[in-house]
Amino acid sequence: xxxxxxxxxxxxxxxxxxxxxxxxxxxxxxxxxxxxxxxxxxxxxxxxxxxxxxxxxxxxxxxxxxxxxxxxxxxxxxxxxxxxxxxxxxxxxxx
Numbered sequence: 001x002x003x004x005x006x007x008x009x010x011x012x013x014x015x016x017x018x019x020x021x022x023x024x025x026x027x028x029x030x031x032x033x034x035x036x037x038x039x040x041x042x043x044x045x046x047x048x049x050x051x052x053x054x055x056x057x058x059x060x061x062x063x064x065x066x067x068x069x070x071x072x073x074x075x076x077x078x079x080x081x082x083x084x085x086x087x088x089x090x091x092x093x094x095x
Contacts, residue, residue: 004068004091008058016049 019030034045063071065088072087073080079087 002093004063004065005060006063006068006071007060009055010058011055012053014051014053015047017045017047 017034019033021027021029021033068091069084069087072090
């Protein structure tokens with residue numbers, strides 16, 4: 001029987017923002033503004049460019065089909081009504 005390996009990754013993106021500050025303000029004010037807005041999205045701050053930099057493996061481990069199905073339901077609670085066969089379609093099978 002084939003094994004199922006759960007591989008968790010973290011994606012890194014580079015974002016670019018343009019921030020207008022007062023002439024008398026230090027440039028670092030723009031950094032504070034970005035940090036505060038990204039954390040709280042107070043004013044709908046939007047980046048004007050985005051680029052995917054990398055995807056790094058965070059962790060991996062062997063799991064059972066039952067564990068996979070339980071994780072699938074936990075992470076995608078809006079799809080709990082799907083059949084096991086529908087959920088298993090997301091298991092990648094390299095050729």
